[in-house]
Amino acid sequence: MLIKLTGGKIYDPAHGINGKVKNIYIRDGKIIQPPKGRMKVDKEYILNGKIVMAGAIDLHTHIGGGKVNLARTLMTHEHRTDPHPQTTLKRSGSGHATPDTLSAGYRYAEMGYTTCFEPALLPSNARQSHMEMADTPMLDTGGYALLGSDDFLLKMLADNADQSAINDYVAWTLHASQCIGIKVVNPGGINAFKFNQRSLDVDEDNQYYNISPRDIIRSLSRAIHELGVPHPLHVHCSNLGVPGNFESTLATMDAAEGHPIHLTHIQFHSYGTEGERKFSSAAAQIAEAVNRQKHISMDVGQILFGQTATISGDSMKQYTNHQHAHPKKWICMDIECDAGCGIVPFRYRDKDFVNALQWAIGLELFLLADDPWRIFLTTDHPNGAPFTSYPHLIRLLMDRSFRNDMLAHINPLAKQHTILDTLDREYSLYEIAIMTRAAPAKILGLKDRGHLAKNALADITVYDPQDNIEAMFEKPLYVFKSGELIVEKGQLKKIVRGKTQVVRPDYDISIEKKLNRYFNRYHTMKLSNFKISDDEMAEGIGSPVKVHACKDRIA
C-alpha cells in the first residue's frame, strides 16, 4: 500500500528541513523516496500547509514499573474522581497524574507521541516494568536500567575492579534487563540510605564501601562510552531538591571527566541559596556550564502548577521530602540490594514561593540553553507535572506574552527572584521539533525514527496550524504509527502495539561466573531467572524487542 502525504510543511531538523513544502511517501510502514514514474497511490492525504513532524519521542517518563504502580495505589483518591470511560476502541481506565497503562498509551498517541522511555527500570523489577509497558498500547517503549546503588557494582568499585570488568557488568545488565541505556540515581546514595546515611554529596563517601558519587559517575560514564552504547549515562544527580545543589550538579558534570553524560530533570538540581528565603535560581550557572561543555546534555523536568505524585528511585531524598507530602501520605522502599524508591504526592502552587521559583527555574533553563540538540522537553512525568501538560509547556516556550501573563500570577517574591521577564527568547517550531523528535532519536541512537527521510519508520504527526500553539499540540490532525493512521483530529482511530527498544553491547560472558556466585550466595533469585530472554519478551511479556546498533566496544 502506497500512502502519500501531499503538500505538508515539513519540519525535519535531522535533515535541516525547516518548514519546506514537500510530499512524503509511505510504503510497508516506512518512509520511501518519491517513486519514479507513475505509481498508484492507494491513499492520499492533502495537507496543504499543515505542519508535519516525525512522531514525538519522550526520553524520560515514568510510565511503567513497581513504583508507578505503588503511586497509582497511593493516588486511589484521585483515580476515583478521574475515570476514563470505555469507548468502542479504548479500554476504560483512570487517573490524571498516574494513569493506568492503557490510558497513558492512548493519551500519548493522541498528542502525537509514538515512542517513550521509562527512565528508572530496576533490573530486579524489569519484568514488571516491561509488562506494564507492553500493556501501554500505541507506543514503542524502552527502559534505562538503574545501576550505581546496587551492592554488586559498589563492591566491584570498592575492590578496585578493572574498568573492563565493570564494562562487562554494565553490558550484562543491559542484556539481562532488556534495556537501551543505563541510569544512575543519587549515585551510591540509595545504597547509603540503607546504611542510615541521610545525605551524600559528590565527594562524600558511602560509609560502607568508601566510594563516592564521583567514583561511580566516572566509572559508569566511562563504561557506557567504552562499550559504544549510544545513550550517554543518564544521571539523576546527588542532592535532589536541596537548596544549593547546583554545586553538586556542577561537580557531577566534572566527575564524568569528559565522557558524555545526560543530566536528567535538571530543574530539580539547579537551586542556589541566595535571598531572604535561602532558596534561589542557579539556572544561569547550570545553563552556562552545559552550553560550554558539548559532551553534556540535559532534560528539564519542568514543574507546572497542580496536583501530582513524585515517583523516584531516590529513596534517600524522597524520605526527606515526605515532609512536603500533599496529601500527607508517602511510600519508601529498599529494594533487593539493587536500588530503592520513594513516592510522595505533591501539589505545586503558583502562590507558593518555592514552587513558583521552581517553575521559573525550569523555564530559565529552557531559555538560557543555547543548543536545542542538548536540552529535552520533559516534566519528568509525573514528578514535575503529568505528561499531558506538554502542549501547555510548549506554549510557554513559544509564546512570550503568554509566558509573561503566567509570570504575573506567581508568588510576587519568586517573581523578584527570577530573570524570566528579561528573557525574550521564543522557541521556533523547528526548535521544538529538535527537542521532541530529532535530538531524542539522536541521543538514544535510534536511526529509524525522529526524522522524515527514506527508511525512517513512518511515525508521523501532522498538526493543523492555530494561533494558540497549545491547542495545536494538544490535538494533532493525524498521527501515523508505522504508516498506519492511529489518530485523526485528536481522536484514536486504531489500536496498535509497540516494541521494546534495546541495545546489545559486546561483553565477556565470563562475568556470569562471578555474578552466579554472588547470586547464589546473597540473592533470593537465581541468575538464570533474573535474565529476560527475547522469547519471553515477545510471548510471556508481550513486547518483542527491536535491537539498535552500538558503536564498537573500545575497552
Added chain:
Amino acid sequence: MTFKNITCPFCGLACDDLTVSAKQNKLDILAGQCTLNRAGFNQALWEKTSTAMMQGKEIAHATAIDKAASLLKKSEAPLIGGLITDVNGVRTAMALADACGAVIDHQDSQAIFRNTRVLQDTGWMTTTLTEVRNRADLVIMIGSQVLDDYPRFFERIIQPKPQFRKKPRQIILLGSWDGRKIPAELKGDNTTVIKTPMESVAEVIAALRATLAERVLDNNQFGGMNSSAIQELAFQLKESQYSVFTWSAKEFDMPHSELVIEQLVELIKDLNTTTRSSGLPLGGSNGSISANQVCTWQSGIPLRSSFAQGQPQHDALLFDSQRLLKNAEADLLLWVSSLRSDQPPPDTDIPTIAIGHPATQFKRLPEIFIPVGIPGIDHTGHTFRMDGVVTLPLHKLRETSLLSAADVLSQLTARIS
C-alpha cells in the same frame, strides 16, 4: 527430564531454586521441596479431565466458549473471582471484566485489603526479601502462620548470614505461639519468643510507639508484656541498624485489623527518624499479589473494582466478592483458578463458569467448566513475589493439550466484544 532452577508458584515466596524431575505421570521435586510445593505438584498428577463440561457432561471446547459467552452477555451483574492464576491469566481477565462490565476480585482479597487500605491511606516503608536476608540485624515476626504459609521463609531468608552484619541476626517471635512448636532452626540464643494473642499486638505496638515518643505509660501490662519489657524492646529497636517487621495480614483476622497494621506502619516510620527499619508484609500466595498488581496497572485502581458503568470504579467494601455472593448481588460467577485444584468456586446458587485446574474438586458442578493448564507446570508464565517487586518466570515442565487460562479468557473476550 530434570529441570533446574524451577520456580514454585504455590506461595508468595516464589522460590526459584527447585530441581524437578518430570515425566508425563510423575513430578519429583529433587531439591527445594516443601509441604506446599509437594501438594501443588501432586495435585497436578491427580485424575483429571481435559474436556470441557456442561453441568458435568462433556462438551466440545468451542461449544463451552459459546455457552460461557452467552451467559456473560446475558448477565446483568457478572463477577469475575478467584484469580488464582498467573500474571497473564489476570491480564486477560481484566480485559474480559472491562468488556462485560464485571466486578473483579481475588479470592483472598480480605487479607489483601487489610494491607492495601493502609497503603492507600497513609503509605508505608517496606523492604524486599534480598534486603531482609542481607541487611536485617533484627527481625520481629508477628504471628506464627509463617510456618504453614511460607514454609521455606526461615531457610531462605532468616537463616543465611547477613552480608552486611558481623553479629548474628536477632529474631523476635511476637504472637500466639501457644501450642505451636518453635522451628528447630530458631531455637537458640538469638531468638526471643513473646507470646501475645493476635488481638493484643496492637497494644504492644502502641506501647512501643508511646515509649519511643518518651511518653509516660499509665498501664503496666501490654499484651502480656510489662512496661520494662516494652522499654527493653523499644531500646533494642532503636539500637538496631536495620530492623524488619514481618506480618501476614491473613492472620489479623479481626474487625478493623487495618488499624493495627496502620499502627505498625507508623511505628516503622517513627523508628526511621533516627535509624533504619522496614516492613515486609507476607502475602502473595494464590497469585494474590499478581492479581492486585495487574488490576492496578491496567485500570489505575486495585481489586474489588467494578466495570459495570463502563469505567473502573473501586470500592473496597461494596465490591468485595464474598459480600456480593452472600447478598446475591451478582447474577453470574466466572471463577478462575488454574493454580490449585482445591480452590473451587464457592458454593453459590448463581450460574457459575469455572476456568480451572484440570483436577478441580467442585463442591457443586458448575454450569460450564473449562479445564486449563497449570501455570509453572503445563505452561510458562509469571508470578509476583510477596514483596511486589520481583516477578519470577514460571516454567513449562510437561506437554499438555490444555490451553492456558489466559488463552481461554482471551477467546471469551473476543467472543463477546
